[in-house]
Amino acid sequence: MNELIFDDPNYPERPEIIRQVAAQVIKDFEMFGLTIVFNGDMLNVYSELFDQVSKQLEDLIKKDQQRFISILYRIDLSEQQVKKALSDNPSRSFSAVLTDLILKRELQKVILRNRFRDH
Numbered sequence: 001m002n003e004l005i006f007d008d009p010n011y012p013e014r015p016e017i018i019r020q021v022a023a024q025v026i027k028d029f030e031m032f033g034l035t036i037v038f039n040g041d042m043l044n045v046y047s048e049l050f051d052q053v054s055k056q057l058e059d060l061i062k063k064d065q066q067r068f069i070s071i072l073y074r075i076d077l078s079e080q081q082v083k084k085a086l087s088d089n090p091s092r093s094f095s096a097v098l099t100d101l102i103l104k105r106e107l108q109k110v111i112l113r114n115r116f117r118d119h
Contacts, residue, residue, distance in 0.1 A: 018045050020110040025049055025103070028074055029056060032067050046103065054099040061095065072098075075105055 022038035022045060029036045036052045038045065060068035072082070077098075085097045 015042055017107075017110060017114070018042055020114075021045075021103070021107050022049060024106045024110055025053065028071065028106070029053070031074060032071055034060075034071075049103060050099050053102055054095045057095045057098055057102075075102055076109075077101055077105055 019038075019040075022036075026036045026038065034056050036049065036056070038048060041048065057068065057071075060071070081101060082098065085101050086094065089097050
């Protein structure tokens with residue numbers, strides 16, 4: 001698994017950011033009737049969210065591709081981003097690469113929202 005997305009120096013590890021990312025993931029998946037739970041453990045947030053999102057994606061890929069595509073659209077991942085991430089990570093599973101992209105994109109949205117809100 002990739003190192004924690006919150007270790008990037010451009011995205012300081014602050015509890016409020018982590019909670020906002022978890023809330024954003026939960027909100028986006030709830031829109032499609034999918035449950036993601038965050039228990040508040042700041043040390044294991046990435047793996048907790050990663051495991052749940054990955055499982056949901058695997059199920060959707062097998063059972064409901066239209067909803068799968070809709071989630072990617074909602075989260076705002078382009079086909080180009082997905083293709084590049086897959087080619088950059090040939091040894092990782094499709095769902096693992098997508099899950100990492102989703103979590104990074106959700107973090108990006110939170111950071112941008114906070115930046116614009118503060119100015």
